[in-house]
Amino acid sequence: MPLKQIIAIILSCALCTAAYCQNSSRYLKTLGQEGYTLYFIKPVPFKKGKSQLIPDFTFQYREGLPDKVALKFSLFSKTPFREMGHLSFRSGGEVLGQSSGSELMFLEQKKGKWHTRFSTHISYPTLLAMLNAGEALEIRFHSQDTIRSFPAGKKWRKASATVKEILGAEVGALENK
Amino acid sequence: MKNLLIIAAMALALSSCAVVASPLTGVIYTDMKAPLAVTSNPVASKVGTAEATSILGIVATGDASIEAAAKKAGITRISHVDYEANSVLGVFAKYTVYVYGE
Numbered sequence: 001m002p003l004k005q006i007i008a009i010i011l012s013c014a015l016c017t018a019a020y021c022q023n024s025s026r027y028l029k030t031l032g033q034e035g036y037t038l039y040f041i042k043p044v045p046f047k048k049g050k051s052q053l054i055p056d057f058t059f060q061y062r063e064g065l066p067d068k069v070a071l072k073f074s075l076f077s078k079t080p081f082r083e084m085g086h087l088s089f090r091s092g093g094e095v096l097g098q099s100s101g102s103e104l105m106f107l108e109q110k111k112g113k114w115h116t117r118f119s120t121h122i123s124y125p126t127l128l129a130m131l132n133a134g135e136a137l138e139i140r141f142h143s144q145d146t147i148r149s150f151p152a153g154k155k156w157r158k159a160s161a162t163v164k165e166i167l168g169a170e171v172g173a174l175e176n177k
Numbered sequence: 178m179k180n181l182l183i184i185a186a187m188a189l190a191l192s193s194c195a196v197v198a199s200p201l202t203g204v205i206y207t208d209m210k211a212p213l214a215v216t217s218n219p220v221a222s223k224v225g226t227a228e229a230t231s232i233l234g235i236v237a238t239g240d241a242s243i244e245a246a247a248k249k250a251g252i253t254r255i256s257h258v259d260y261e262a263n264s265v266l267g268v269f270a271k272y273t274v275y276v277y278g279e
Binding site: 034 | 180183210219220221222223224226248249250251275277
């Protein structure tokens with residue numbers, strides 16, 4: 001068999017494997033614990049100019065729907081934020097929900113940008129609404145008089161489609177959004 | 178002879194590409210998950226991640242330390258640590274650490 005064909009076959013196999021590996025573990029991790037399953041939706045960046053908001057989501061699933069989802073996010077910006085009001089989630093002008101409570105985890109400067117890490121909570125139906133919104137999702141960061149908007153990108157579109165399908169099957173209640 | 182030269186050239190070219198630490202490595206594609214550490218604490222209610230990336234094996238940046246991942250999730254008691262290694266064609270490589278704990 002000519003070398004070109006061998007290389008072509010190897011590359012084809014590699015591309016198929018790479019495509020096949022676009023599975024749930026790329027976006028979601030689950031861990032069985034005593035009495036519950038821990039779900040972790042991996043960080044996905046929401047960019048606006050040179051600023052970035054990178055949220056990740058963690059919740060414990062027992063029986064029935066989870067009470068709340070822990071949302072931790074990193075905010076990379078030129079100016080530091082020591083306090084936040086809340087996050088709101090929108091899709092095409094419609095408000096999908098907002099976060100409750102907030103805690104500043106840390107604030108540090110890296111390469112001329114401020115990295116602020118906050119911890120907050122959202123309801124499980126709000127998470128489902130965010131997943132359903134796909135690329136139309138917009139996250140707004142409210143801090144005193146400042147509102148910063150971060151639109152979703154392709155990464156969120158891919159992640160939300162996969163995670164929505166998995167959560168719909170394993171945790172359920174997509175129709176109760 | 179020509180084929181051998183091509184193979185040798187490819188091997189030479191790939192040997193200087195982006196590689197990522199992993200128990201198993203694919204020259205063309207790597208997507209590996211493996212354990213890194215475990216403690217006596219069995220409870221995990223939080224997860225933190227940290228990552229480092231490399232492009233062409235020329236530039237490598239990031240903080241994929243356990244400390245960084247634990248700090249991001251507010252973990253003070255670590256349960257266990259896993260890692261994930263990804264690389265594509267030796268062009269792009271990513272090393273991600275997952276810290277579980279409470």
